[in-house]
Amino acid sequence: xxxxxxxxxxxxxxxxxxxxxxxxxxxxxxxxxxxxxxxxxxxxxxxxxxxxxxxxxxxxxxxxxxxxxxxxxxxxxxxxxxxxxxxxxxxxxxxxxxxxxxxxxxxxxxxxxxxxxxxxxxxxxxxxxxxxxxxxxxxxxxxxxxxxxxxxxxxxxxxxxxxxxxxxxxxxxxxxxxxxxxxxxxxxxxxxxxxxxxxxxxxxxxxxxxxxxxxxxxxxxxxxxxxxxxxxxxxxxxxxxxxxxxxxxxxxxxxxxxxxxxxxxxxxxxxxxxxxxxxxxxxxxxxxxxxxxxxxxxxxxxxxxxxxxxxxxxxxxxxxxxxxxxxxxxxxxxxxxxxxxxxxxxxxxxxxxxxxxxxxxxxxxxxxxxxxxxxxxxxxxxxxxxxxxxxxxxxxxxxxxxxxxxxxxxxxxxxxxxxxxxxxxxxxxxxxxxx
Amino acid sequence: xxxxxxxxxxxxxxxxxxxxxxxxxxxxxxxxxxxxxxxxxxxxxxxxxxxxxxxxxxxxxxxxxxxxxxxxxxxxxxxxxxxxxxxxxxxxxxxxxxxxxxxxxxxxxxxxxxxxxxxxxxxxxxxxxxxxxxxxxxxxxxxxxxxxxxxxxxxxxxxxxxxxxxxxxxxxxxxxxxxxxxxxxxxxxxxxxxxxxxxxxxxxxxxxxxxxxxxxxxxxxxxxxxxxxxxxxxxxxxxxxxxxxxxxxxxxxxxxxxxxxxxxxxxxxxxxxxxxxxxxxxxxxxxxxxxxxxxxxxxxxxxxxxxxxxxxxxxxxxxxxxxxxxxxxxxxxxxxxxxxxxxxxxxxxxxxxxxxxxxxxxxxxxxxxxxxxxxxxxxxxxxxxxxxxxxxxxxxxxxxxxxxxxxxxxxxxxxxxxxxxxxxxxxxxxxxxxx
Numbered sequence: 110x111x112x113x114x115x116x117x118x119x120x121x122x123x124x125x126x127x128x129x130x131x132x133x134x135x136x137x138x139x140x141x142x143x144x145x146x147x148x149x150x151x152x153x154x155x156x157x158x159x160x161x162x163x164x165x166x167x168x169x170x171x172x173x174x175x176x177x178x179x180x181x182x183x184x185x186x187x188x189x190x191x192x193x194x195x196x197x198x199x200x201x202x203x204x205x206x207x208x209x210x211x212x213x214x215x216x217x218x219x220x221x222x223x224x225x226x227x228x229x230x231x232x233x234x235x236x237x238x239x240x241x242x243x244x245x246x247x248x249x250x251x252x253x254x255x256x257x258x259x260x261x262x263x264x265x266x267x268x269x270x271x272x273x274x275x276x277x278x279x280x281x282x283x284x285x286x287x288x289x290x291x292x293x294x295x296x297x298x299x300x301x302x303x304x305x306x307x308x309x310x311x312x313x314x315x316x317x318x319x320x321x322x323x324x325x326x327x328x329x330x331x332x333x334x335x336x337x338x339x340x341x342x343x344x345x346x347x348x349x350x351x352x353x354x355x356x357x358x359x360x361x362x363x364x365x366x367x368x369x370x371x372x373x374x375x376x377x378x379x380x381x382x383x384x385x386x387x388x389x390x391x392x393x394x395x396x397x398x399x400x401x402x403x404x405x406x407x408x409x410x411x412x413x414x415x416x417x418x419x420x421x422x423x424x425x426x427x428x429x430x431x432x433x434x435x436x437x438x439x440x441x442x443x444x445x446x447x448x449x450x451x452x453x454x455x456x457x458x459x460x461x462x463x464x465x466x467x468x469x470x471x472x473x474x475x476x477x478x479x480x481x482x483x484x485x486x487x488x489x490x491x492x493x494x495x496x497x498x499x500x501x502x503x504x505x506x507x508x509x510x511x512x513x514x515x516x517x518x519x520x521x522x523x524x525x526x527x528x529x530x531x532x533x534x535x536x537x538x539x540x541x542x543x544x
Numbered sequence: 545x546x547x548x549x550x551x552x553x554x555x556x557x558x559x560x561x562x563x564x565x566x567x568x569x570x571x572x573x574x575x576x577x578x579x580x581x582x583x584x585x586x587x588x589x590x591x592x593x594x595x596x597x598x599x600x601x602x603x604x605x606x607x608x609x610x611x612x613x614x615x616x617x618x619x620x621x622x623x624x625x626x627x628x629x630x631x632x633x634x635x636x637x638x639x640x641x642x643x644x645x646x647x648x649x650x651x652x653x654x655x656x657x658x659x660x661x662x663x664x665x666x667x668x669x670x671x672x673x674x675x676x677x678x679x680x681x682x683x684x685x686x687x688x689x690x691x692x693x694x695x696x697x698x699x700x701x702x703x704x705x706x707x708x709x710x711x712x713x714x715x716x717x718x719x720x721x722x723x724x725x726x727x728x729x730x731x732x733x734x735x736x737x738x739x740x741x742x743x744x745x746x747x748x749x750x751x752x753x754x755x756x757x758x759x760x761x762x763x764x765x766x767x768x769x770x771x772x773x774x775x776x777x778x779x780x781x782x783x784x785x786x787x788x789x790x791x792x793x794x795x796x797x798x799x800x801x802x803x804x805x806x807x808x809x810x811x812x813x814x815x816x817x818x819x820x821x822x823x824x825x826x827x828x829x830x831x832x833x834x835x836x837x838x839x840x841x842x843x844x845x846x847x848x849x850x851x852x853x854x855x856x857x858x859x860x861x862x863x864x865x866x867x868x869x870x871x872x873x874x875x876x877x878x879x880x881x882x883x884x885x886x887x888x889x890x891x892x893x894x895x896x897x898x899x900x901x902x903x904x905x906x907x908x909x910x911x912x913x914x915x916x917x918x919x920x921x922x923x924x925x926x927x928x929x930x931x932x933x934x935x936x937x938x939x940x941x942x943x944x945x946x947x948x949x950x951x952x953x954x955x956x957x958x959x960x961x962x963x964x965x966x967x968x969x970x971x972x973x974x975x976x977x978x979x
Contacts, residue, residue, distance in 0.1 A: 182920075183921065184923075185920075185921060186927040186931070187921075187923045187924070189877070189878060190873060193873060222917045389867045389868060389873035391868060391869075392869070412932075416928070416931035416932040419918070422857075425857075426861075426864075429821035429861075432822060432823075432824045433824060433825070434826075434827070435824070436826055438822065439824075440824075443624060443625060482657045482658035482661060483658050483853070485617075485967050486620060486966065486970035486974075487967075488619075488620065488974060488976055489622070489624065492624040492625075493621050496624065496822070496850065496852070497851040497852040500934075502936075528915075531921065532920050536921065539921075539923060541923055
């Protein structure tokens with residue numbers, strides 16, 4: 110594994126013990142950040158090292174996308190501005206049913222290209238044909254937290270849990286540790302209590318976190334109350350789900366009791382503001398969750414309901430929505446928003462030593478141009494990254510100490526081939542000729 | 545004026561009579577779109593013409609930014625995440641008081657660079673030292689609707705209206721018609737009724753529209769009710785302001801009576817979703833305004849409260865907020881959001897034949913790359929432009945039939961010099977060394 114010295118960068122460490130930014134050097138060895146200096150102190154090294162002049166870059170931790178369905182990028186722009194039921198039942202499910210394992214492979218690769226180019230170094234994924242997803246992650250160099258989506262109704266419910274466990278045995282820890290596997294019960298409304306109990310037993314036995322959709326829409330919460338007499342959060346608490354490590358996606362419709370339970374049980378939240386707005390689900394009570402001490406990461410959800418995989422956009426939306434909805438401009442200030450998009454996201458996915466530029470942490474970092482018109486003047490770097498910068502400003506990406514993207518170009522993935530393959534497959538799936 | 549043929553583009557005309565998109569050619573002559581063809585029909589021309597192969601571009605009308613304070617870009621990132629009162633009184637006003645006319649010139653140029661590169665071809669501006677703003681507009685080739693901000697209290701209130709009128713006489717119609725001047729009474733809370741009456745008389749005499757801030761914050765509406773016993777909208781109605789052409793910025797806090805008045809009086813709204821969220825002002829009732837038949841354009845506001853001048857972001861925010869807040873994903877669909885950002889914005893600014901790709905309209909248009917990862921697959925062009933594309937995707941900009949930007953580079957402005965000058969001036973104004 111190569112040794113790399115980033116020389117003379119502006120560094121936004123996204124570290125509560127070191128707020129704001131400073132100018133300095135960063136040394137990376139063995140996949141880890143081994144040393145950080147602040148000017149006038151410099152890092153000198155006697156062994157062979159690749160030196161990167163980072164004088165025109167802002168270095169920050171890579172973005173952590175805590176919730177999504179990568180291969181759904183194939184359905185980007187296929188169906189928009191529709192009522193949720195019509196969108197799902199008449200548009201998305203029929204084309205999803207046609208997906209092959211090869212489609213999933215190329216779709217996932219396309220989403221990885223977009224995420225890496227936009228500064229995301231870790232993503233969570235819940236979908237199917239997960240062997241192909243893991244294959245794409247392995248080839249691309251990105252970090253991921255993967256699970257087979259489990260549906261607990263219908264004839265395949267028993268085998269889906271077995272497949273989820275098998276996927277863990279086959280892939281967890283591969284890609285030099287970049288591939289992490291969890292279990293993935295889809296949601297309370299697709300996984301009845303008896304099924305969830307089996308999933309909980311498996312998670313407990315394998316010491317695996319769980320990814321699950323919870324309380325995304327008002328309708329789903331209402332249906333749960335009708336059927337079980339309580340909210341989905343209370344139902345999960347009663348079933349013992351929260352005795353496991355849980356990454357709960359969405360959590361838009363919560364009452365105070367729900368939030369108290371989540372805080373007490375240390376449930377991690379994947380907040381997807383763009384998708385929740387676009388589908389008309391609403392706005393998650395993020396300020397309340399944060400005040401209660403809940404760890405909240407950010408996610409894009411699948412590109413069919415976003416329609417891009419831009420974590421800068423989600424970060425900005427999360428901060429702006431909290432301020433605007435609560436009429437309080439001091440909520441989620443820049444330092445906090447950056448933490449949500451990076452280290453809090455890593456914590457939400459139960460990843461250790463990830464998401465900060467700090468000695469001993471995983472060398473997952475990105476370099477942002479500071480030469481664009483919207484980066485002038487640069488009064489405050491965290492504010493710039495939150496309010497003005499964007500995915501298109503990313504010039505350099507390193508994951509696990511390996512350079513993946515330099516000068517805006519991917520080093521290992523064949524972007525043109527991936528775009529062409531994915532476009533052709535999307536056209537075939539949807540029956541629309543590529544425009 | 546040159547004659548240009550765009551050959552083989554994907555065209556999103558943003559025209560209700562022609563929804564969606566098609567592939568075709570566009571001929572531009574004398575500053576106007578003279579002909580549009582749809583394949584297989586092609587445009588042939590016998591006279592000399594510059595042919596641009598637009599086969600890899602999506603052509604759409606340029607964005608119209610209906611509200612802002614361009615030179616405030618110098619205070620981008622200077623003060624964020626603060627309560628509104630502290631932000632204004634302790635941070636923004638003290639640095640604004642130090643602005644020189646040269647600062648305004650360079651700050652405005654920087655904002656024009658950012659706007660043009662991001663696909664904005666028209667912007668509205670309310671500030672001071674407006675001669676320098678008009679100068680910058682003239683040199684840059686962009687289209688603008690400018691006004692001197694008028695404050696009706698203090699010793700300069702009488703002269704400010706005279707200066708506003710003089711600015712009209714000096715600049716209206718210059719820049720080959722690209723410079724449009726209106727009057728600009730700042731807001732009801734800075735312009736007492738007696739002053740507003742004088743402004744109304746002047747607007748009536750000169751047949752000029754008015755730009756004004758209305759009902760931006762709950763506190764301002766409450767203070768108006770305390771002082772005048774009615775909302776700012778009702779107060780303006782009583783004063784006769786709405787008998788003039790009015791561009792009302794913000795309009796966040798409106799009741800049903802306000803909306804009825806605005807619809808009846810054909811008040812135009814400049815909706816600034818990003819700024820309203822960031823300052824904690826709230827979310828304007830855009831869906832209600834649209835349902836009442838009010839023309840709503842979009843704006844960035846100044847970069848001190850945004851912090852960029854990206855109209856794609858404002859367009860996406862406007863659509864997402866309407867859907868999410870009202871829990872209805874069918875509100876502001878892609879075609880409508882695109883209209884708000886272009887032709888409705890032009891109408892909000894009382895500009896004619898602007899904001900659509902249509903024969904006889906002003907040739908203000910932009911070309912968007914369709915070769916980026918987030919443009920794959922391209923199932924639906926309006927949805928792509930609204931939900932996935934961004935300012936960084938702009939490759940070509942034409943204003944009034946003149947090419948301003950090609951292959952992402954500005955043809956007439958010296959971007960590096962402008963960034964350096966603006967950065968140095970910002971550092972001097974704020975007392976912070978350029979980072």
